[in-house]
Amino acid sequence: MKDYGAPHSNEVARFLEEFYRKYSDGFINVPTWEEIKDEPARYYVLYDDSKTTLEEAVIGVGAVRIANGYIKRVVIRKDMRGRGLGKLLLTHLISVAANRNDHVTLHVRKNNTVMRHIVEKLGFQIKEEDENSYLYELRVMG
Numbered sequence: 652m653k654d655y656g657a658p659h660s661n662e663v664a665r666f667l668e669e670f671y672r673k674y675s676d677g678f679i680n681v682p683t684w685e686e687i688k689d690e691p692a693r694y695y696v697l698y699d700d701s702k703t704t705l706e707e708a709v710i711g712v713g714a715v716r717i718a719n720g721y722i723k724r725v726v727i728r729k730d731m732r733g734r735g736l737g738k739l740l741l742t743h744l745i746s747v748a749a750n751r752n753d754h755v756t757l758h759v760r761k762n763n764t765v766m767r768h769i770v771e772k773l774g775f776q777i778k779e780e781d782e783n784s785y786l787y788e789l790r791v792m793g
C-alpha cells in the first residue's frame with residue numbers, strides 16, 4: 652500500500668483523476684486533478700510493484716479525510732475486482748481513519764449493491780440518507 656499523502660504533485664493528481672475517470676462506473680463523482688491536488692485528504696494506492704508501468708501497477712485507490720475519519724473514492728481496477736481487494740483496501744483505510752477518530756464514515760450510493768454489501772459486512776450502519784445515497788458509520792476504538 653502506498654501512501655500518497657497530501658499535498659499531491661500534479662503528476663499524481665492527474666494520474667488519480669484518470670484512474671477515477673476509467674473505473675468509477677458512475678458510482679462516484681469524478682474529481683478533477685485540481686480538486687485532488689488541493690483537498691485535505693490522503694490517498695492510498697494498492698499496487699503491484701512487480702509491474703513496470705503505473706497503469707499496470709496500480710490496482711486500487713481510496714482516500715481518507717484524516718481530520719474527521721471520512722473515507723471516499725474507493726475504486727478497484729476493473730480487471731482486479733472480485734478477489735477481496737476492495738475489502739482489503741477499505742480495511743486499510745478504516746485503520747488509518749480510526750487512528751484519529753472514534754467513528755469512520757463514508758457515503759455509498761443506494762444502487763451500489765457491491766459496496767453496500769462490503770461495508771455492511773464490515774459492520775457499518777446507516778446513519779443518514781438522502782434520495783440517492785446512504786451515509787454509513789462504523790464506531791471504532793479511536
Ligand SMILES: CC(C)(COP(=O)(O)OP(=O)(O)OC[C@H]1O[C@@H](n2cnc3c(N)ncnc32)[C@H](O)[C@@H]1OP(=O)(O)O)[C@@H](O)C(=O)NCCC(=O)NCCS
Nearest residue numbers: 675676678725726727732733734735736737738759765766
Ligand atoms: C466496490 C468495489 C471497490 C469492490 O471491489 P472488489 O475488489 O471487487 O470487492 P471485493 O472482491 O473485495 O468484494 C468484497 C465482497 O463483495 C462481494 N462482491 C464483489 N463483487 C461482487 C459482485 N459483482 N456482485 C456481488 N457481490 C460482489 C464479494 O463476494 C465479497 O463479499 P464476501 O466478503 O461476502 O465474499 C469495486 O467494485 C469498484 O471499484 N466499483 C466501482 C467504484 C465503486 O463503486 N466504488 C465505491 C464507491 S462508494
